[in-house]
Amino acid sequence: DIVLTQSPGTLSLSPGERATLSCRASQSVDSEYLAWYQQRPGQAPRLLIYTASNRATGIPDRFSGSGSGTDFTLTISRLEPEDFAFYFCQQYGSSPRTFGQGTKLEIK
Amino acid sequence: EVHLLESGGGLVQPGGSLRLSCATSGFGFSSYGMSWVRQAPGKGPEWVSSIKGRGGDRRIYYADSVKGRFTISRDDSKSTLYLQMNSLRAEDTAEYYCAKDLASFPLYYFESWGQGTLVTVSS
Numbered sequence: 001d002i003v004l005t006q007s008p009g010t011l012s013l014s015p016g017e018r019a020t021l022s023c024r025a026s027q028s029v030d031s032e033y034l035a036w037y038q039q040r041p042g043q044a045p046r047l048l049i050y051t052a053s054n055r056a057t058g059i060p061d062r063f064s065g066s067g068s069g070t071d072f073t074l075t076i077s078r079l080e081p082e083d084f085a086f087y088f089c090q091q092y093g094s095s096p097r098t099f100g101q102g103t104k105l106e107i108k
Numbered sequence: 109e110v111h112l113l114e115s116g117g118g119l120v121q122p123g124g125s126l127r128l129s130c131a132t133s134g135f136g137f138s139s140y141g142m143s144w145v146r147q148a149p150g151k152g153p154e155w156v157s158s159i160k161g162r163g164g165d166r167r168i169y170y171a172d173s174v175k176g177r178f179t180i181s182r183d184d185s186k187s188t189l190y191l192q193m194n195s196l197r198a199e200d201t202a203e204y205y206c207a208k209d210l211a212s213f214p215l216y217y218f219e220s221w222g223q224g225t226l227v228t229v230s231s
Binding site: 004043090096097099102 | 153
């Protein structure tokens with residue numbers, strides 16, 4: 001199984017700052033089949049990015065994804081108050097589909 | 109708008125059983141693969157099981173950790189997904205989410221998720 005390791009575990013930033021979240025795979029992810037999700041407390045997870053860099057419907061353009069092979073990044077250009085949440089990555093290039101352990105983005 | 113609503117979670121003793129349901133609306137349920145994903149407290153999600161949508165054989169997939177104990181099924185006439193969980197263990201304790209796959213074959217990312225139902229296995 002592909003193991004996804006996210007870093008940092010917790011990221012403390014202020015509104016307006018730039019956030020950079022990392023997702024590293026234990027082996028290359030086929031076809032950049034990597035997705036990012038946001039999870040706010042008490043809410044359903046929400047798809048943000050698919051195939052490494054494609055924004056899902058309705059996702060603001062301050063969210064962007066990049067990367068290939070084993071290294072992937074989610075960038076939030078200017079943090080809004082509603083962006084402070086839990087983020088996790090998922091690969092679907094190999095079976096079984098696996099997830100990272102997540103990054104908590106908290107207000108500094 | 110896609111809507112997924114899980115139910116059936118609760119407290120159960122080790123070795124016990126539970127049946128989770130996921131009622132859906134807002135999309136052509138029968139055409140899409142559907143999955144269960146769980147998340148233990150303080151951990152990242154874990155894929156549990158998936159079932160293919162309409163077309164061809166109704167393929168089913170399980171994580172090794174639940175194979176032989178859990179059974180996924182769907183009722184397309186009711187737009188509802190199920191997960192029968194038997195021989196439950198403490199390590200099955202988690203929030204269980206129902207998720208809609210991108211396409212009929214449940215091999216991609218999860219387009220939509222429910223809000224989850226909590227399963228606690230403890231004596």
